[in-house]
Amino acid sequence: MLRPRFLFFIVNPYAGVGRGSLAQLRVREAVRRIGPDAEIRVLHRGEDITAAVEQGIYQGATDVIAVGGDGTVGGVAGALAGTGTTMGIVPAGTANMLAQELNIPLSAPSALRLILGPHATRCIDAMELDDRRFVYQIVLGPGAEALIHLTPELKVLFGRSVYALLGLRMFMDFRPLRVKGLIDDEEIDSRVSHIIIANAGILGFRPFRLGSGIHVDDGHIEVILMEGQSRASVLAAGLDLLSGNYGTGSSLRYLIARKNVYIETEPPTIIKADGEFFGHTPLDMTVLPGAVRVIVPPR
Numbered sequence: 001m002l003r004p005r006f007l008f009f010i011v012n013p014y015a016g017v018g019r020g021s022l023a024q025l026r027v028r029e030a031v032r033r034i035g036p037d038a039e040i041r042v043l044h045r046g047e048d049i050t051a052a053v054e055q056g057i058y059q060g061a062t063d064v065i066a067v068g069g070d071g072t073v074g075g076v077a078g079a080l081a082g083t084g085t086t087m088g089i090v091p092a093g094t095a096n097m098l099a100q101e102l103n104i105p106l107s108a109p110s111a112l113r114l115i116l117g118p119h120a121t122r123c124i125d126a127m128e129l130d131d132r133r134f135v136y137q138i139v140l141g142p143g144a145e146a147l148i149h150l151t152p153e154l155k156v157l158f159g160r161s162v163y164a165l166l167g168l169r170m171f172m173d174f175r176p177l178r179v180k181g182l183i184d185d186e187e188i189d190s191r192v193s194h195i196i197i198a199n200a201g202i203l204g205f206r207p208f209r210l211g212s213g214i215h216v217d218d219g220h221i222e223v224i225l226m227e228g229q230s231r232a233s234v235l236a237a238g239l240d241l242l243s244g245n246y247g248t249g250s251s252l253r254y255l256i257a258r259k260n261v262y263i264e265t266e267p268p269t270i271i272k273a274d275g276e277f278f279g280h281t282p283l284d285m286t287v288l289p290g291a292v293r294v295i296v297p298p299r
């Protein structure tokens with residue numbers, strides 16, 4: 001028999017330039033209606049999401065609901081991976097990548113109706129680095145280094161044009177990386193500008209995405225090598241990436257990992273995972289297929 005649901009909402013009131021605090025009001029309303037079978041945990045600025053998720057699981061949550069932007073949603077998903085606890089999403093950010101990828105309503109009232117009403121679930125894949133789990137993208141290369149300098153203040157100041165500035169930085173800072181590694185059992189040995197390891201195809205800015213073949217719930221991760229040794233090839237690979245040209249003549253090499261990705265680079269380079277600095281190469285990543293069960297609209 002199914003045990004009764006206990007919903008544990010983790011709210012980031014600082015998400016999405018005011019959207020987080022608005023969503024918080026909606027969630028409070030909903031929790032009042034639900035009564036004792038729901039609880040709200042509001043995050044402090046910069047607080048560790050994993051601890052909040054663990055608190056929810058400890059209190060017996062059947063569903064942990066992330067209320068916030070991509071950072072909050074990714075943090076909750078990572079902490080829930082492999083626990084068997086279901087995840088819900090109330091999008092309150094600016095990009096809302098996972099919600100878009102899974103066709104989850106983008107308004108808080110509709111997302112709450114979905115969570116409380118009839119719904120389906122889909123199991124999304126996760127990527128494990130050391131003992132942490134990520135659900136969007138891992139980026140290796142000088143672009144990842146440029147991303148380090150991208151502060152929230154800069155994002156607010158420049159909006160989407162910050163990505164154009166970033167592209168320019170990547171172009172100017174270009175230096176090729178010698179890459180050796182293993183994607184499952186396949187050896188790679190190549191010269192690249194960047195490597196993108198993607199579970200989700202959507203990028204933070206629509207309508208761009210990393211290719212229509214990338215799905216969060218297909219049980220594998222795509223490894224995209226941007227091959228080439230010159231600034232012109234970086235530009236070509238970037239354009240191929242944004243225009244979805246993965247066929248012949250493309251400067252992108254596209255590999256699939258179902259189990260493990262091991263990558264060494266010469267020189268060592270920065271690893272960014274789900275938008276935050278993780279460390280430096282070598283990278284050793286394990287694929288966790290179907291690790292997080294997420295509430296989605298019924299088919």
Ligand SMILES: [Mg+2]
Nearest residue numbers: 215216218220
């Ligand atoms: Mg996938």
